[in-house]
Amino acid sequence: xxxxxxxxxxxxxxxxxxxxxxxxxxxxxxxxxxxxxxxxxxxxxxxxxxxxxxxxxxxxxxxxxxxxxxxxxxxxxxxxxxxxxxxxxxxxxxxxxxxxxxxxxxxxxxxxxxxxxxxxxxxxxxxxxxxxxxxxxxxxxxxxxxxxxxxxxxxxxxxxxxxxxxxxxxxxxxxxxxxxxxxxxxxxxxxxxxxxxxxxxxxxxxxxxxxxxxxxxxxxxxxxxxxxxxxxxxxxxxxxxxxxxxxxxxxxxxxxxxxxxxxxxxxxxxxxxxxxxxxxxxxxxxxxxxxxxxx
Amino acid sequence: xxxxxxxxxxxxxxxxxxxxxxxxxxxxxxxxxxxxxxxxxxxxxxxxxxxxxxxxxxxxxxxxxxxxxxxxxxxxxxxxxxxxxxxxxxxxxxxxxxxxxxxxxxxxxxxxxxxxxxxxxxxxxxxxxxxxxxxxxxxxxxxxxxxxxxxxxxxxxxxxxxxxxxxxxxxxxxxxxxxxxxxxxxxxxxxxxxxxxxxxxxxxxxxxxxxxxxxxxxxxxxxxxxxxxxxxxxxxxxxxxxxxxxxxxxxx
Amino acid sequence: xxxxxxxxxxxxxxxxxxxxxxxxxxxxxxxxxxxxxxxxxxxxxxxxxxxxxxxxxxxxxxxxxxxxxxxxxxxxxxxxxxxxxxxxxxxxxxxxxxxxxxxxxxxxxxxxxxxxxxxxxxxxxxxxxxxxxxxxxxxxxxxxxxxxxxxxxxxxxxxxxxxxxxxxxxxxxxxxxxxxxxxxxxxxxxxxxxxxxxxxxxxxxxxxxxxxxxxxxxxxxxxxxxxxxxxxxxxxxxxxxxxxxxxxxxxxxxxxxxxxxxxxxxxxxxxxxxxxxxxxxxxxxxxxxxxxxxxxxxxxxxxxxxxxxxxx
Numbered sequence: 001x002x003x004x005x006x007x008x009x010x011x012x013x014x015x016x017x018x019x020x021x022x023x024x025x026x027x028x029x030x031x032x033x034x035x036x037x038x039x040x041x042x043x044x045x046x047x048x049x050x051x052x053x054x055x056x057x058x059x060x061x062x063x064x065x066x067x068x069x070x071x072x073x074x075x076x077x078x079x080x081x082x083x084x085x086x087x088x089x090x091x092x093x094x095x096x097x098x099x100x101x102x103x104x105x106x107x108x109x110x111x112x113x114x115x116x117x118x119x120x121x122x123x124x125x126x127x128x129x130x131x132x133x134x135x136x137x138x139x140x141x142x143x144x145x146x147x148x149x150x151x152x153x154x155x156x157x158x159x160x161x162x163x164x165x166x167x168x169x170x171x172x173x174x175x176x177x178x179x180x181x182x183x184x185x186x187x188x189x190x191x192x193x194x195x196x197x198x199x200x201x202x203x204x205x206x207x208x209x210x211x212x213x214x215x216x217x218x219x220x221x222x223x224x225x226x227x228x229x230x231x232x233x234x235x236x237x238x239x240x241x242x243x244x245x246x247x248x249x250x251x252x253x254x255x256x257x258x259x260x261x262x263x264x265x266x267x268x269x270x271x272x273x274x275x276x277x278x279x280x281x282x283x284x285x286x287x288x289x290x291x292x293x294x295x
Numbered sequence: 296x297x298x299x300x301x302x303x304x305x306x307x308x309x310x311x312x313x314x315x316x317x318x319x320x321x322x323x324x325x326x327x328x329x330x331x332x333x334x335x336x337x338x339x340x341x342x343x344x345x346x347x348x349x350x351x352x353x354x355x356x357x358x359x360x361x362x363x364x365x366x367x368x369x370x371x372x373x374x375x376x377x378x379x380x381x382x383x384x385x386x387x388x389x390x391x392x393x394x395x396x397x398x399x400x401x402x403x404x405x406x407x408x409x410x411x412x413x414x415x416x417x418x419x420x421x422x423x424x425x426x427x428x429x430x431x432x433x434x435x436x437x438x439x440x441x442x443x444x445x446x447x448x449x450x451x452x453x454x455x456x457x458x459x460x461x462x463x464x465x466x467x468x469x470x471x472x473x474x475x476x477x478x479x480x481x482x483x484x485x486x487x488x489x490x491x492x493x494x495x496x497x498x499x500x501x502x503x504x505x506x507x508x509x510x511x512x513x514x515x516x517x518x519x520x521x522x523x524x525x526x527x528x529x530x531x532x533x534x535x536x537x538x539x540x541x542x543x544x545x546x547x
Numbered sequence: 548x549x550x551x552x553x554x555x556x557x558x559x560x561x562x563x564x565x566x567x568x569x570x571x572x573x574x575x576x577x578x579x580x581x582x583x584x585x586x587x588x589x590x591x592x593x594x595x596x597x598x599x600x601x602x603x604x605x606x607x608x609x610x611x612x613x614x615x616x617x618x619x620x621x622x623x624x625x626x627x628x629x630x631x632x633x634x635x636x637x638x639x640x641x642x643x644x645x646x647x648x649x650x651x652x653x654x655x656x657x658x659x660x661x662x663x664x665x666x667x668x669x670x671x672x673x674x675x676x677x678x679x680x681x682x683x684x685x686x687x688x689x690x691x692x693x694x695x696x697x698x699x700x701x702x703x704x705x706x707x708x709x710x711x712x713x714x715x716x717x718x719x720x721x722x723x724x725x726x727x728x729x730x731x732x733x734x735x736x737x738x739x740x741x742x743x744x745x746x747x748x749x750x751x752x753x754x755x756x757x758x759x760x761x762x763x764x765x766x767x768x769x770x771x772x773x774x775x776x777x778x779x780x781x782x783x784x785x786x787x788x789x790x791x792x793x794x795x796x797x798x799x800x801x802x803x804x805x806x807x808x809x810x811x812x813x814x815x816x817x818x819x820x821x822x823x824x825x826x827x828x829x830x831x832x833x834x835x836x837x838x839x840x841x842x843x844x845x846x847x848x849x850x851x852x853x854x855x856x857x858x859x
Contacts (some may be wrong), residue, residue: 003754011756013660015668017656017660018660020657021684022680028684028695032694079590082587083586085583086583086584086587090583103591103594106594106843107590109781109785110840110843111784112787113812113815114785114836114840117833117836118596118597118600121600163391164352165385165387167393169349169384170380170381170457171377171378171381171460172572173575173579174576175578176572180403203688203691205788210820214820247792250693250694250792251791263694266694269688269690270687277682409571
């Protein structure tokens with residue numbers, strides 16, 4: 001086969017593969033949205049699931065997913081930013097720093113089901129938190145932390161050195177330089193990264209099966225007292241999230257419209273995750289334009 | 296060792312095993328401009344950065360020798376570097392204003408050092424901008440972003456920013472080399488004004504600039520101090536042949 | 548020119564740098580150090596406790612229940628509720644490895660093609676259209692992949708091939724799409740990082756684009772490409788829900804690609820909720836988790852070894 005012919009065949013094959021991948025995505029999204037969106041209604045989004053009858057909704061699960069995301073971010077962001085600041089500003093080039101990098105790498109490679117098991121053992125059983133939002137949030141923190149650390153470290157490292165030096169040269173302390181000069185400049189990147197990470201957290205299920213649990217108590221949405229067991233804001237109650245719910249329906253769905261509910265819930269889940277991704281991209285692009293324009 | 300001046304004694308800077316600055320001893324008097332000249336890589340910027348302990352930021356850098364300011368050797372681990380740096384201002388080659396308003400850039404330092412009263416801060420902002428010959432151009436837009444200023448204006452803002460914390464010494468690392476000729480002229484004018492109150496040490500690769508604005512000039516080569524003398528004498532009748540070669544462009 | 552303005556800072560007194568320093572910046576530095584140190588310590592404690600707890604629970608099977616390690620790994624019968632329990636985990640180990648490797652075999656060529664497309668064939672369109680597609684694929688949650696696998700791939704396999712449609716083939720197909728973004732992204736980075744001079748040298752000698760890619764670009768970037776593949780395998784190995792939904796969950800070694808079978812993650816997902824803590828069944832599941840954790844370490848070290856080879 002001549003080289004030219006091989007080149008042409010290869011090019012065709014490569015382009016075909018690329019198109020194939022696009023087709024997979026389009027097909028995937030198309031299937032979920034077409035199959036699921038029809039079932040999504042306001043009623044669907046707000047009513048409780050039914051175990052045996054048709055007509056169940058995903059209201060509590062949707063709320064749980066959102067609330068759990070907020071709780072997780074409240075814990076993960078300060079920890080991740082702190083660790084990221086350490087890695088970019090305080091860490092010296094020594095074995096200890098290499099060790100921390102190894103720790104972060106291993107932690108990010110752990111299967112999320114193992115993280116969930118760890119949560120079951122330590123948080124649910126050992127610390128006695130029971131199946132709860134709080135246990136779920138801590139498990140998700142472990143799952144999400146390596147990404148946050150990486151995002152923050154990269155963001156801070158990308159701050160121009162001269163900004164830091166200018167602040168130090170004025171006689172400001174290192175910490176004040178980090179908080180008042182470097183973090184504000186790094187913030188857009190940290191924000192974009194956090195939004196992307198939120199998408200991952202929102203769709204995560206394996207780590208939550210045995211921590212946040214697979215059930216949700218009757219929620220009284222008029223009760224905003226976080227200490228009351230029926231209040232949606234109580235972090236110590238079990239909280240089945242949307243993603244977990246989809247899995248549960250597919251494995252134990254007894255209602256006659258289980259497939260429709262799973263499709264509808266999947267559509268909602270995918271749309272929310274896509275929203276996160278688009279928002280992150282949009283903000284990232286906006287900030288980039290603002291920065292490069294003002295110079 | 297005059298007060299408000301600076302003296303270096305046997306100052307050396309090592310990056311790992313490489314010695315970038317070799318046993319430099321120099322005196323810088325108050326109310327005088329000293330220019331540090333020499334070819335690229337001769338160690339003049341490294342030397343400059345050691346004076347306000349900026350090289351501490353580079354892992355693996357070791358600075359030996361003494362740096363005397365107001366009767367204290369500041370190249371000593373027990374010295375509080377943060378306080379020290381307030382006495383020495385620094386201006387970089389590329390203007391690096393904070394991503395804040397013009398007002399905030401200047402007020403940032405004094406506010407940190409304890410001045411909370413708004414009227415006092417307003418006064419400091421105005422006087423610093425006046426000293427940097429920037430007040431007229433910015434007085435109506437103090438709360439706009441500093442990044443909206445032109446390059447030359449930004450550099451004068453950076454100078455004003457360093458003046459606001461009341462240093463006695465100002466270090467400048469090629470402050471005009473990234474600017475257009477008009478802005479460069481304004482900066483040089485500014486330096487001539489400022490030297491009435493400050494000890495100014497300026498690194499420059501532009502020998503004509505050194506000849507124009509400095510009282511004394513020090514010639515660096517390969518990390519060593521070759522010669523330091525009154526600028527007039529350096530440029531018309533240098534003592535060392537190496538200096539003469541460099542100045543007349545035979546190398547460098 | 549201008550009147551000389553003198554600056555007065557009555558509150559700041561810095562005549563001698565050695566005088567007792569103001570407290571403010573010292574406390575600030577301490578706050579910063581403590582806060583960042585605490586976060587790092589949290590990370591370290593987390594990993595150590597994870598390893599400790601999984602290892603101690605997982606080894607209970609061998610220490611307390613007296614199961615032989617070799618029999619555990621090679622045995623093919625899994626009857627954890629029998630008395631005495633028969634614990635042969637080979638079906639699960641085999642299931643995990645085969646689905647992951649098959650997924651990589653499917654995804655790698657696709658991913659490399661996508662990467663080559665984005666860097667060599669049509670960089671402009673590639674970045675604008677294919678890149679977001681890859682990012683979107685990466686963002687879809689695994690339960691949704693499982694659901695689509697169950698609703699689309701399994702019926703298709705059932706109609707086209709013998710069996711129920713569940714099994715290794717379904718698992719491998721679902722996993723392959725899930726790990727495609729990982730392999731593609733790393734391959735794209737590796738190809739972009741190649742110095743342009745290398746390719747230009749080949750073109751100057753009259754090589755076609757494909758020849759250059761095949762003979763120069765791919766071999767040079769091979770370790771980096773392999774890093775992506777290994778990371779993909781690692782992800783597939785650890786994936787739980789999507790696999791569990793399509794693999795069939797029969798605790799037996801499969802006789803074909805279309806036999807219902809299990810993986811390490813699928814059996815844990817399925818059974819953990821039904822076991823009592825401390826029972827032999829429960830301990831056995833923890834031992835499977837221990838295998839998962841050990842494989843994580845293996846994968847990380849393989850990737851690190853590959854990255855060292857890339858740097859050469």
